[in-house]
Amino acid sequence: MEKLYGKQLEIMATKARLLGLDAVHTAASGHIGGSLSAMDILTTLYFNVMQVDPANPQDPDRDRFVLSKGHCTPALYPVLSLRGFFPQEDLKLFRSIKGHYSGHPDMRHVKGVDMSTGSLGQGISAAVGMALAGKLAKKDYRVYALLGDGEIAEGQVWEAAMSAAKYHLDNLCAVVDVNGLQIDGATKDVMPSEPLDQKFAAFNWNVIHVNGHDYDALIAAFEAAAACKGKPTVLIAKTTKGKGVSFMENNAGWHGKAPNDEQYAQAKAEVEAKLAELEGK
Secondary structure: OOOOOHHHHHHHHHHHHHHHHHHHHHHOOOOOHHHHHHHHHHHHHHHHHOOOOOOOOOOOOOOEEEEOOOOOHHHHHHHHHHHOOOOHHHHHHOOOOOOOOOOOOOOOOOOOOOOOOOOOOHHHHHHHHHHHHHHHOOOOOOEEEEEEOOHHHOHHHHHHHHHHHHOOOOOEEEEEEEOOEEOOEEHHHHOOOOOHHHHHHHOOOEEEEEEOOOHHHHHHHHHHHHHOOOOOEEEEEEOOOOOOOOOOOOOHHHOOOOOOHHHHHHHHHHHHHHHHHHOOO
């Protein structure tokens, strides 16, 4: 696949936002706020950075992605469908007993999912294991993991961070989606995690700050991560929870709530207007 850049990535991410909104509304359930904040990161990974092949999703030499903030499948599933791993129509089965597109990633049934996750903190540990396996097998693949800034409160995250540094896993790149909010409110009030950069640096990680909605900056940050040798890299990505929908932005109430019909209509209209603007319609 030819890599996408700039406006092309923004168009793709906007399409993914529409699909994510539709999936959560159809299911009347799902975590939309943190999915919208992560959408640009995932779109950049799958359409510019990662070496993956939808026709061969189990390629042993592929790059791996672990959604450590596992409740944000309304971001991951739309991006995977747009990348060609499965039909977009399947998203209608999101959180449905009739399908396998559950609220957390399912590696057994959903093509393109590299690790089943859900319990916060465990995804980054799995990513460390994948990266270590790659090192031991002398493979060239890279491993990416996306965490939430609320998830950082889990002690297992820091155990994984120590292990990644010990084994010099420079084939591992973690991204922390710093939208500042979690289900109970502002992360600074629930469990302060700053200064995240200094903490990761103290654990001997390479630290890069990036705007999580700036595609060019994200590409440059992922390239810098790949160029760093001898230690793992973490991207501290500043984002907006609910990005792209005016009444959801910076609102902790939209962490794990589905829009009703009226709210969905407004959200859809806003994102469709953005898509039309980008496509010059």
